[in-house]
Amino acid sequence: MADEARAINIVFDGPPSHEGPRFVEVEDDAGRSIRVGEWVPRDDGYWALRIRCSCEADG
Numbered sequence: 001m002a003d004e005a006r007a008i009n010i011v012f013d014g015p016p017s018h019e020g021p022r023f024v025e026v027e028d029d030a031g032r033s034i035r036v037g038e039w040v041p042r043d044d045g046y047w048a049l050r051i052r053c054s055c056e057a058d059g
Contacts, residue, residue: 006028006029007028007029008026008027008028008034008036009026009027009028009029010023010025010026010049011023011024011025011026011027012024023049026049036051037049037050037051037052038050
């Protein structure tokens with residue numbers, strides 16, 4: 001079985017700009033919705049999509 005690259009696509013309703021696009025969905029390459037994290041409120045009033053990984057920080 002050959003290794004197949006897998007991707008997580010975070011979908012927005014437009015390109016990056018000074019007005020900012022809106023978040024739409026997180027999905028795989030086949031367009032299926034996937035759950036990769038959880039939305040958490042922050043003390044500064046923003047919200048974060050927290051995605052946990054087993055990667056090490058650089059430096």
